[in-house]
Amino acid sequence: MNKKQDKKIEMSEKAVDLALVKQAQKGDMKAFEMLVQRYQQKVGGAISKLIKDYHEIQDITQDVFVKVYKALPNFRGDSAFYTWIYRIAINTAKNHLVAKGRRIQNSDIEPSEAENYSGGFENQDFDTPDAHYERQEVEQVVHDSIEQLPEDLKQAIILRELEGLSYEEIAEKMNCPIGTVRSRIFRARDAVDNALKPLRKKEYKRTNYVR
Amino acid sequence: MSDKSNEQISNLMDGELEINASKFLLKRMAADKSLSEKWESYHLIKSCLQRQAGEPLVIDVAGRVCQELSQQNDGTSHIFESSTKTPNFHKWLKPVLGMGIAASVAFMSVFLIQNKNDIDAISNEQPTIALQTGLKPLPVNISANMVSGSQAIVSPPASLSRFPSVSAKNTFNYNQGFSQINTMPYLIILNKDEVKKQLTPLRINNISD
Numbered sequence: 001m002n003k004k005q006d007k008k009i010e011m012s013e014k015a016v017d018l019a020l021v022k023q024a025q026k027g028d029m030k031a032f033e034m035l036v037q038r039y040q041q042k043v044g045g046a047i048s049k050l051i052k053d054y055h056e057i058q059d060i061t062q063d064v065f066v067k068v069y070k071a072l073p074n075f076r077g078d079s080a081f082y083t084w085i086y087r088i089a090i091n092t093a094k095n096h097l098v099a100k101g102r103r104i105q106n107s108d109i110e111p112s113e114a115e116n117y118s119g120g121f122e123n124q125d126f127d128t129p130d131a132h133y134e135r136q137e138v139e140q141v142v143h144d145s146i147e148q149l150p151e152d153l154k155q156a157i158i159l160r161e162l163e164g165l166s167y168e169e170i171a172e173k174m175n176c177p178i179g180t181v182r183s184r185i186f187r188a189r190d191a192v193d194n195a196l197k198p199l200r201k202k203e204y205k206r207t208n209y210v211r
Numbered sequence: 212m213s214d215k216s217n218e219q220i221s222n223l224m225d226g227e228l229e230i231n232a233s234k235f236l237l238k239r240m241a242a243d244k245s246l247s248e249k250w251e252s253y254h255l256i257k258s259c260l261q262r263q264a265g266e267p268l269v270i271d272v273a274g275r276v277c278q279e280l281s282q283q284n285d286g287t288s289h290i291f292e293s294s295t296k297t298p299n300f301h302k303w304l305k306p307v308l309g310m311g312i313a314a315s316v317a318f319m320s321v322f323l324i325q326n327k328n329d330i331d332a333i334s335n336e337q338p339t340i341a342l343q344t345g346l347k348p349l350p351v352n353i354s355a356n357m358v359s360g361s362q363a364i365v366s367p368p369a370s371l372s373r374f375p376s377v378s379a380k381n382t383f384n385y386n387q388g389f390s391q392i393n394t395m396p397y398l399i400i401l402n403k404d405e406v407k408k409q410l411t412p413l414r415i416n417n418i419s420d
Contacts, residue, residue, distance in 0.1 A: 011233035013226035019237055029277060030241040036273035037251045038224070041258035044269030054267050061269055065276040135268045142259040160225065161260040167227045186221040190214075193252045 017081035025072055032072070036065050039082060043089045050093045060096055064089045138199060145195040149188055156181055157188035220249050224257070 011019065017038070023031035044061045051057055068085050075084055146154060152174070159170045167185075171178045219236050222228040228236065240246045255270060262268060 009230055010227050011223070011230045013224075015230075016223060016226055016233060016237075019234065023237065023241065028241055029280070030247060031237070033273045033277055034240065034247060034250055036276055037254050040269045040272040041254075041262060041266075044272070045263060045266040048266050057267055058269065058272065061272050062275050062279065065272060066279055069276070069280060138255075138268065139259050139262075142256055146260070157260075161257055167225065182218065182222055182227065185225070186214075186218040189221050189253050189256055190217060192256050193249070196252065196255070 014080055018077050021072065021075055021077070021081060024069070025075075032069055035081070039085060040065070042082060043085060046086055046089050047093045050090070050097065056096070060093055061089075063096075064092050067092060138196070141195050141199055142192055145192040146188070149191055153184050153188040153191070156184035160185050216246060217249055220246065221253060224250065224253055 017035065020031045020035050020038075024035065040061060043064055044057055047057050047060050047064070051060065064085065067088055071088070075081070146157065149157070155174060156170055159165045159173060160167075165173070167178050167181045170181045170185075174181065216236070216239075219228055219232060220240070223233055223236055236246075240250060251273075258268060258270070
């Protein structure tokens with residue numbers, strides 16, 4: 001087991017974003033769609049710190065990405081892509097509140113803090129009971145699938161998604177080569193993906209978003 | 212769609228895929244729907260796991276965004292074109308300016324190097340004259356006065372004046388040798404009066420600009 005031998009020059013997450021941005025700047029709509037899929041949850045989560053209503057969150061998230069698309073030629077990659085869209089998201093949410101004549105709360109949340117900031121909305125119901133149930137269903141399937149995974153796969157995916165460790169760090173923690181970590185994380189995702197397939201098909205037929 | 216491709220997508224989203232493979236996969240995903248669906252699905256799982264308590268699960272905003280963008284009449288695809296386009300005059304102005312600057316630099320370089328060579332040649336060289344008469348090479352006895360950088364008053368060695376026939380030939384050779392040293396054609400005028408005055412071998416006395 002030699003971790004050094006597995007070391008290659010990887011494209012960082014920031015570089016992946018930049019590559020997608022460049023493709024989108026050339027007019028590749030699919031690349032932009034992939035960027036939205038990558039960040040819609042984070043943007044929606046950031047907006048939910050300021051706005052409670054789920055439908056408003058969804059509409060503003062959509063507006064944010066339309067603005068992002070139109071402003072994409074101005075993005076030079078000096079800052080991280082998420083930092084850039086986060087600022088657009090917060091400004092859009094604030095403008096929305098001002099337009100509605102509502103008070104702006106938590107206006108000083110920084111991007112780095114936003115991911116760990118709950119904003120006191122833990123007990124808010126964003127949507128109808130039916131929609132709430134659907135959202136819970138998806139999450140339940142994901143969490144159940146994770147629980148049913150073999151221990152090594154479960155540990156790898158948790159260290160990656162919840163602890164935010166790099167593959168190298170996971171390899172050190174699990175005392176295995178990076179290649180094994182890659183494989184374990186992929187197999188974990190694939191197992192959860194297979195469990196979600198029937199549910200996702202049902203959800204997508206009914207609505208274009210899960211609540 | 213192979214497991215290898217899926218594994219690469221999993222690695223790519225974590226920034227753990229090798230650069231060339233990443234570039235290739237990103238291009239493939241733009242064209243292959245099954246690959247892009249896998250990208251979406253893996254991000255859904257990520258969203259579920261990373262979602263904070265109280266946050267809504269936001270999914271498929273991408274589809275709505277693309278739909279809205281395509282519905283907009285202004286044609287957002289033109290946004291990129293217009294914003295990235297430089298004004299028309301810049302297109303031809305740039306090369307013309309570049310060529311102008313290059314030409315100026317080249318001209319100045321040639322001009323300066325040539326002038327420098329002229330001065331260096333005059334100051335550094337101590338030419339000798341190989342006479343066609345079989346005599347030893349004589350030290351050059353020059354009294355060269357540069358006049359406006361284009362004229363030089365040259366006096367042949369006084370010793371040659373005793374052999375007018377040789378002197379005549381030698382004058383020619385001497386002038387030829389001098390003009391070979393200098394790349395610029397100089398008008399060389401022989402000052403016969405000065406030849407008479409100077410009985411000692413002449414040296415380069417003065418070079419003035």
